[in-house]
Amino acid sequence: MDTSPSVESLDTIVSLAKRRGFIFPSSEIYGGLASCYDYGPLGVEVKRNVKEAWWRSMVMSRDDVVGLDASIIMHPRVWEASGHLAGFTDPLVECGVCGSRYREDHIDASAPPMCPKNKKKPCELGEARNFNLMFQTNLGPVIDASNTVYLRPETAQGIFVNFPNVVDSSRVKMPFGIAQQGKSFRNEITTRHFTFRTCEFEQMEMEFFCRPEEMLEWYEYWKTTRLQWFIDLGVNPDRLRLRPHDDDELAHYSSACADVEYLFPFGWSELEGIACRGDYDLKKHAEYSGKQLMWRDQTTNETFVPYVVEPALGTDRTVLVFLTDAYCEEEVDGNPRTVLKFHPKIAPTKVAVFPLLRKNGHPEKAKEIYDGLKEHYSCTYDDSGNIGRRYRRQDEAGTPYCVTVDHDTMDDNTVTLRDRDTLEQRRVPLGSLREELVKVLGF
Ligand code: ATP
Numbered sequence: 001m002d003t004s005p006s007v008e009s010l011d012t013i014v015s016l017a018k019r020r021g022f023i024f025p026s027s028e029i030y031g032g033l034a035s036c037y038d039y040g041p042l043g044v045e046v047k048r049n050v051k052e053a054w055w056r057s058m059v060m061s062r063d064d065v066v067g068l069d070a071s072i073i074m075h076p077r078v079w080e081a082s083g084h085l086a087g088f089t090d091p092l093v094e095c096g097v098c099g100s101r102y103r104e105d106h107i108d109a110s111a112p113p114m115c116p117k118n119k120k121k122p123c124e125l126g127e128a129r130n131f132n133l134m135f136q137t138n139l140g141p142v143i144d145a146s147n148t149v150y151l152r153p154e155t156a157q158g159i160f161v162n163f164p165n166v167v168d169s170s171r172v173k174m175p176f177g178i179a180q181q182g183k184s185f186r187n188e189i190t191t192r193h194f195t196f197r198t199c200e201f202e203q204m205e206m207e208f209f210c211r212p213e214e215m216l217e218w219y220e221y222w223k224t225t226r227l228q229w230f231i232d233l234g235v236n237p238d239r240l241r242l243r244p245h246d247d248d249e250l251a252h253y254s255s256a257c258a259d260v261e262y263l264f265p266f267g268w269s270e271l272e273g274i275a276c277r278g279d280y281d282l283k284k285h286a287e288y289s290g291k292q293l294m295w296r297d298q299t300t301n302e303t304f305v306p307y308v309v310e311p312a313l314g315t316d317r318t319v320l321v322f323l324t325d326a327y328c329e330e331e332v333d334g335n336p337r338t339v340l341k342f343h344p345k346i347a348p349t350k351v352a353v354f355p356l357l358r359k360n361g362h363p364e365k366a367k368e369i370y371d372g373l374k375e376h377y378s379c380t381y382d383d384s385g386n387i388g389r390r391y392r393r394q395d396e397a398g399t400p401y402c403v404t405v406d407h408d409t410m411d412d413n414t415v416t417l418r419d420r421d422t423l424e425q426r427r428v429p430l431g432s433l434r435e436e437l438v439k440v441l442g443f
Helices: 010-019 041-060 076-082 156-161 163-169 212-232 280-289 315-326 363-374 387-397 407-412 430-441
Strands: 023-025 037-039 065-068 089-094 101-103 118-122 129-132 136-138 148-150 176-185 200-210 240-244 256-264 267-278 307-314 327-332 335-340 351-355 379-381 401-405 414-419 425-429
Touching: 010 023, 010 315, 010 327, 037 041, 041 065, 041 176, 041 200, 041 212, 041 315, 076 148, 076 156, 076 280, 156 163, 156 176, 156 200, 156 280, 200 212, 200 315, 212 240, 212 256, 212 267, 212 307, 240 267, 256 315, 267 280, 267 315, 280 307, 307 315, 315 327, 335 387, 351 363, 351 387, 363 379, 363 401, 363 430, 387 401, 401 430, 407 414, 414 430, 425 430
Parallel strands: 065 176, 351 379, 351 401
Antiparallel strands: 023 037, 089 101, 089 129, 136 148, 176 200, 200 307, 240 256, 256 267, 267 307, 327 335, 401 414, 414 425
């Protein structure tokens, strides 16, 4: 069993991500902005593929889940009701000498970090105080307390407050889920590990409403289903595990919770949380809004407040997992190669098309093939540099298949199809190229 991370240091992923255009530091020409990142041409495709795969599996392929896209700024009462205003805090400690701030639970109190102002001594940390993680802003031109609003710290509350709208407007039947993808914001005290923990990030969350007595059954179901999603998309199962929370780790609203954890280069860490939220949120919003947030069974007329199981996943953390897990360094014919072994559904580019030579290499034929494949897949065309270098470039971008047009193509109407992982190269008749790609890619 392989229980080591795919790569020793996250720095390897950070530099590949920059070099190949997956992820860049934000506003880099101005020196960057701590913990903010931009997705480049390849990264944006991976991120879109991740969101698409999640949406397909959580919404489109199911009869019991519908989608939602709520606004980021919500009525401030939402955050009073949910408990975020009073309780969404982390314990912050501050060094009296350099002013550095740390999350108390992220540092070893017996060995505080070294003080950057006084390098020979550790930071002099004061008492922990609670720090609210919500970003505040003002709605409208006048800045005063009456129009303070918050950037949502989770997408979940947009789902709870829309519970009656969804029930009244769609034909959902108990049990059912409402899923949403979108940005969330947390003014994290310590951001670290590249895109693992940032202040602006995307989430993919689903609230599954069920009968109270069925919650634990659905909890078991969602734990296995969510773990399997990563495995089906090619993440090494030995680097995934489900870790149930201890009682003292549970959030105030949660009666049971488990994390899907991944073995990052910096150790096992949370990737997704699956929580039993009970009726906490609907009851709180009913209390604060004065509206009834209940389910009424049409046949029996029975009414009750549904219980909720929530699988909550970070999109950026998921992209980081796919990028890290796909990373491989190998030796091919005595030469090193770096390859990203993405699942075809996650790979930013599915097929690359090359003419063997730029001149006299029948580029018009290669272009024609490329134009045809572009209709179906995200493709790239490359005629620069020698063929070996072009293959290596695609390996580093994680492209599963390359199609090469050479002199024989003009004679026998065949092309070379090269497999990224096995490196096998075989001739495929042009007439069956698409069919062959459907077979090997799976779509
Ligand atoms: P953590 O313990 O890592 O702070 P959490 O338990 O507070 O996370 P949840 O509120 O359960 O996180 O959010 C659900 C998911 O959203 C997390 O599993 C993670 O993938 C993602 N997430 C949460 N906070 C961040 C962040 N600051 N940056 C990136 N992703 C995040």
